[in-house]
Amino acid sequence: MKRDMNCPPFQKTEEKIKEAAKKVFLEKGFDGATSRDIAEAAGINIALTNYYFRSKEKLFMNIFEDMIQLFFEGSVQILNKPISLRDKIVELIEHDFELMKKNPNLVIFIMNEVHRNPERLVKAIGYIKQLHHTLFKVQVQEAIDKGEIRPVNSLNLMTMIVASVQFLFVSKPMHMQIWQMSEAEFDQFTINQKRLIIDMVTSYLFETEKA
Amino acid sequence: MKRDMNCPPFQKTEEKIKEAAKKVFLEKGFDGATSRDIAEAAGINIALTNYYFRSKEKLFMNIFEDMIQLFFEGSVQILNKPISLRDKIVELIEHDFELMKKNPNLVIFIMNEVHRNPERLVKAIGYIKQLHHTLFKVQVQEAIDKGEIRPVNSLNLMTMIVASVQFLFVSKPMHMQIWQMSEAEFDQFTINQKRLIIDMVTSYLFETEKA
DNA sequence: AATCATTTTAAATATTTGTTTAAAAAAACT
DNA sequence: AGTTTTTTTAAACAAATATTTAAAATGATT
Incomplete structure (x- = not known):
């Protein structure tokens, strides 16, 4: 499916995860932050972090x-x-x-x-x-x-x-x-x-x- | 039993643990350090860290x-x-x-x-x-x-x-x-x-x- | 409407975590 | 010597961890 570039009022899931991950990683560091912390902060299912980014490490490096x-x-x-x-x-x-x-x-x-x-x-x-x-x-x-x-x-x-x-x-x-x-x-x-x-x-x- | 205050050549277990814990905690931080890391660094059994200090948290606060x-x-x-x-x-x-x-x-x-x-x-x-x-x-x-x-x-x-x-x-x-x-x-x-x-x-x- | 790919979910996976247990070993005391 | 206390060990514990799976929901395309 083509990427949908027009949904200004909503936030794409990937961005929600990045924003939450940034917040959590900056607060607790890599070791102190858990995948569940991030998922909860983003208000999404835990599995989605690994669906968009392949691992905690990859998500971290992105941030x-x-x-x-x-x-x-x-x-x-x-x-x-x-x-x-x-x-x-x-x-x-x-x-x-x-x-x-x-x-x-x-x-x-x-x-x-x-x-x-x-x-x-x-x-x-x-x-x-x-x-x-x-x-x-x-x-x-x-x-x-x-x-x-x-x-x-x-x-x-x-x-x-x-x-x-x-x-x-x-x-x-x-x-x-x-x-x-x-x-x-x-x-x-x-x-x-x-x-x-x-x-x-x-x-x-x-x-x-x-x- | 009374405390034995004279064994200069050997290192008391408690001190061995503290020394190892200091090293590991300073390197990896509280979140990054594991009880097993510390036990291994001290060359002792894992259970001993909790025998001498009651928990990881207590040991950490000591250091x-x-x-x-x-x-x-x-x-x-x-x-x-x-x-x-x-x-x-x-x-x-x-x-x-x-x-x-x-x-x-x-x-x-x-x-x-x-x-x-x-x-x-x-x-x-x-x-x-x-x-x-x-x-x-x-x-x-x-x-x-x-x-x-x-x-x-x-x-x-x-x-x-x-x-x-x-x-x-x-x-x-x-x-x-x-x-x-x-x-x-x-x-x-x-x-x-x-x-x-x-x-x-x-x-x-x-x-x-x-x- | 039907089909397809994409996204999301709940549940399960195998590991790792801190901590506890109960028995063995060592040491101290009588 | 025997007895008791202290120290150490291997094993087990429950909880938490990152990650995977397989099915459900959603959305797009025909």
Whole structure:
């Protein structure tokens, strides 16, 4: 039978499963999520997950690859954008904050699954390759040569920025417990944190009067 | 029968189980680890894990609390040490790097388990309480009042430091994949990263000639 | 309407899971 | 020595797991 492409009000079963699987996998991880969890979240029969995707592993990899793309694509785009280094750094930080805000457990999910099974990344090597040669790297080197910023390895700098932003959300549950924060208070905290990160990184780089 | 406290060459079964459970839980997490995994790693019968600890959950909590202590105790001690703010920041960073080097998956383990089940932290609330009033916090405020450092919220500062260091190890497997690093190359990278973190944080704080 | 392929369902499959049992082995004590 | 307690073992347990099966329901095409 031909594929039926017109049923806008309804959601195709395959999409229902993917949406539910994304939700459940991101919450509980591969090991913690069961096929029944996913079927229940999607409101469908258990057998359907294996009818559309052949196995739990295949369904997981489908979601995982989506998440890897979501994780990388925005940053890669900004890294290659033709804007000043200063603007680029600010935009990188703000983009990451927005991404994390919309997907609070994206990073812990990815980090955990890669930690458990690094080979899974091999399939997503495409997005990864894009990171090796970016305009950002060139801009950092040029700025250093011109004496506009302190001498710094661009990979170290990039890592520092990403760590500052993303760890905030990796540690969100622990942070809220330790400091007895509500969701709203944590939100406010992230805003302050973003300000500090931007201020610290740009000040460090561009205030070159000393040393 | 009385407890036998003298058998130095041999390892008591209870300790063998704890050691194996620590290894397996840190590698696979609570959901990914099975009782049989642990028994096999300890070289003992499956029933013994439930003989000494009453359940998988109880055994896990035993390990988890140990890890929480390991995670916090060193830092809390340094935060209250009677040394200068500058020395304290450097020591904090270096201590964390050492801790992470010795226990590469300590942080991802804790963050993941807390994310899955935040109530688990309640049992470890003792260590957490210690963080609310530290000498570090006082020192930061004093230094700001004296104009020695830039005005900064001590919690934001602390978070920034911890994030920079710990995320490096949370993302270690992904980092090695992306940048095609060997274990040795990653080690060297962490050394450079430590240098940048210390330089960035201290420069930002203490170079107050501007603004 | 009849036929066909597609989708969905309930039930069953074989494994694996955490945990328990009851007996054996080892150790401690009298 | 014999007796009791502690430790270890092999086997079994029920529940949960991912996956499959075969039949029912649905939808499209003729």
